[in-house]
Amino acid sequence: MQLDAEDFTALTVTEGEDRLHAQLNRPEVRNAIDSTMITELHAVCEHLEACPKILILSGTESGGKGIFASGADIGQLRQRRRDDALRGINSAAFDRLAKLPMPVIAALDGFALGGGAELAWAADFRVATDQVKIGQPETGLGIIPAAGALWRLKDLTGEAMAKEILFAGRILNADEALAHGLVSSLHAADELLGAAHELADRIGRQDPLAVQVSKRVFAMPREAHPHVDNLAQAILFESEAKFDRMQAFLDKKAKRAEQPTNNGTKES
Known part of the structure; x- marks a missing residue:
């Protein structure tokens, strides 16, 4: 059974026999994660919970450059209050994605910041281009990264680097992200999706x-x-x-x- 994604506006979905590719597609706002994208991510998760397949997440181009996700939509985020935070709008979606039955691969290009980085941390694998910039600038905006970074990063990269990213707002370039284990490999921009599919092929050959x-x-x-x-x-x-x-x-x-x-x- 295929996911009915014809009405999606924030994601572009391509589904195959053993995998589903969801492309973040809000280039006009550098793929900022808004409530519509979260709703569509929930729909993707619901489908993959019922029909387990490998999930590939990728971004799109914005201004002629690749971008994964620049973060949460600040316009929406600024309007959120205490009750919204307690609902865990983004964290619930990212946690659901992390718990999907089959592995999740994030293909990262350009900015993966704030909520975009937290979406990437929720994946099982992260492959990237040499143009990736990844980090958590939330404390500079007077909030915390509350969609997984505060507890996932320590396991992914160790306490010292996690604290630099979380408390000091450090943004890592591609070589730094690779050296600290936050991405598993680097690729040219035109080879990134191919690398993600090659990894999916290897997973697909397993039982x-x-x-x-x-x-x-x-x-x-x-x-x-x-x-x-x-x-x-x-x-x-x-x-x-x-x-x-x-x-x-x-x-x-x-x-x-x-x-x-x-x-x-x-x-x-």
């Missing part, structure tokens, strides 16, 4: 159930291990894919053993 179970177990607290690992493995040990994939491996190994080597003997 989908094993990937989903791995993602869930990975997110468990330390005290849940190793018990949760044993329970998860017990489920997978009974799956048809486990038997089929292991048999295919054994058949391939046996076939290789029957093939003669360069000296005319069979492989041992």
